[in-house]
Amino acid sequence: xxxxxxxxxxxxxxxxxxDKSLLDLAFEASKEAIKDAKMNKNKIDxxxxxxxxxxxxxxxxxxxxxxxxxxxxxxxxxKVEGACASGGLAIHLAIQSLLxxxxxxxxxxxxxxxxxxxxxxxxxxxxGASSSQERKAGLTFPALYALLAQAHMQKYGxxxxxxxxxAVKNHSHATLNPKAHYxxxxxxxxVLKSNSISYPLGLLDxxxxxxxxxxxxxxxxxxxxxxxxxxxxxxxxxxxxQRDSLTELKATKxxxxxxxxxxxxxxxxxxxxxxxxxxxxxxxxxMEDLGFCPKGEGGKFIAGGSTQLGGRCPxxxxxxxxxxxxxxxxxxxxQIIEITQQLRQSAALRQVRGANLGLTQNVGxxxxxVAIHILQT
Numbered sequence: 001x002x003x004x005x006x007x008x009x010x011x012x013x014x015x016x017x018x019d020k021s022l023l024d025l026a027f028e029a030s031k032e033a034i035k036d037a038k039m040n041k042n043k044i045d046x047x048x049x050x051x052x053x054x055x056x057x058x059x060x061x062x063x064x065x066x067x068x069x070x071x072x073x074x075x076x077x078x079k080v081e082g083a084c085a086s087g088g089l090a091i092h093l094a095i096q097s098l099l100x101x102x103x104x105x106x107x108x109x110x111x112x113x114x115x116x117x118x119x120x121x122x123x124x125x126x127x128g129a130s131s132s133q134e135r136k137a138g139l140t141f142p143a144l145y146a147l148l149a150q151a152h153m154q155k156y157g158x159x160x161x162x163x164x165x166x167a168v169k170n171h172s173h174a175t176l177n178p179k180a181h182y183x184x185x186x187x188x189x190x191v192l193k194s195n196s197i198s199y200p201l202g203l204l205d206x207x208x209x210x211x212x213x214x215x216x217x218x219x220x221x222x223x224x225x226x227x228x229x230x231x232x233x234x235x236x237x238x239x240x241x242q243r244d245s246l247t248e249l250k251a252t253k254x255x256x257x258x259x260x261x262x263x264x265x266x267x268x269x270x271x272x273x274x275x276x277x278x279x280x281x282x283x284x285x286x287m288e289d290l291g292f293c294p295k296g297e298g299g300k301f302i303a304g305g306s307t308q309l310g311g312r313c314p315x316x317x318x319x320x321x322x323x324x325x326x327x328x329x330x331x332x333x334x335q336i337i338e339i340t341q342q343l344r345q346s347a348a349l350r351q352v353r354g355a356n357l358g359l360t361q362n363v364g365x366x367x368x369x370v371a372i373h374i375l376q377t
Contacts, residue, residue: 005222008037014325025213045103050090083129087332088362088371112327131239162299164191174319181325210325230259230374249367332362
């Protein structure tokens with residue numbers, strides 16, 4: 001794969017943004033990314049917008065044209081939806097268009113405005129990423145991930161405390177991120193005593209309902225800076241009951257192999273990663289499926305400190321979905337921004353020393369879709 005440059009990045013504050021609309025957030029992030037790229041906006045050949053929910057909860061479709069119009073751009077525009085992997089898919093599709101030579105410069109903006117809807121509305125809308133059988137059974141995503149957690153605990157002895165350590169670590173990282181939704185620490189005891197949502201997951205094992213936007217300018221013409229050298233997407237059965245295993249996300253393993261081969265690197269070369277910790281079990285699965293540790297040892301690997309700042313390979317220095325927040329359409333793009341800032345050596349207090357090669361993992365649903373990207377200097 002020919003490398004594609006990350007020419008510019010822009011990110012809003014994540015949180016409960018009552019005074020801003022989805023369009024406000026997308027415009028803010030996009031303008032910042034274009035400015036950061038030091039590029040005339042008229043050189044943008046295409047806009048890729050990642051969003052999952054706005055059509056359901058606010059009735060606004062045709063989002064590519066809506067956001068391109070707000071930026072006064074008359075270029076090609078597209079809306080991309082792939083559940084919580086919408087951002088990663090939009091990045092992947094933009095890269096393919098640049099590699100094909102169709103466009104030279106592309107803006108990818110992910111945005112979501114979730115807090116304007118009720119919790120029950122959001123829960124219903126998110127379940128559009130599940131199978132019809134799961135919806136008929138009355139399952140929610142906390143319940144689906146709780147099934148994965150229970151299977152992992154039964155097979156490998158993963159403990160409730162190991163799950164909680166994921167949340168504790170990511171909140172600690174978020175204290176160093178001014179854009180984070182929850183920039184404060186939590187204790188192991190608080191996680192363990194938080195209200196049960198679906199055993200073994202408590203409230204503090206779950207990512208929040210968040211507003212926010214993230215944007216990147218990708219370019220096929222830049223010759224220096226930060227580059228994406230691997231970009232891959234894989235799919236697994238959308239229905240958990242039809243999966244080969246409940247203790248892994250097969251699509252992560254498949255997409256990671258392709259991305260590593262494209263970039264010509266191995267897992268031991270990765271210095272930093274942003275992975276999809278929508279629930280604490282998801283980060284444990286990611287560590288194993290990506291190859292950071294052997295299968296069944298993800299809980300011990302994280303609890304042992306390998307993934308915290310100062311560890312062997314810091315993971316989710318932004319705070320992850322758990323503490324930075326999870327505006328679902330923006331998450332995959334935000335992951336690219338965090339790794340870009342780390343590779344630029346501009347991550348301030350959360351900077352990982354010697355970071356020159358990073359990875360992002362963006363998951364749709366319970367792993368029916370996974371997008372993996374490799375970034376390097």
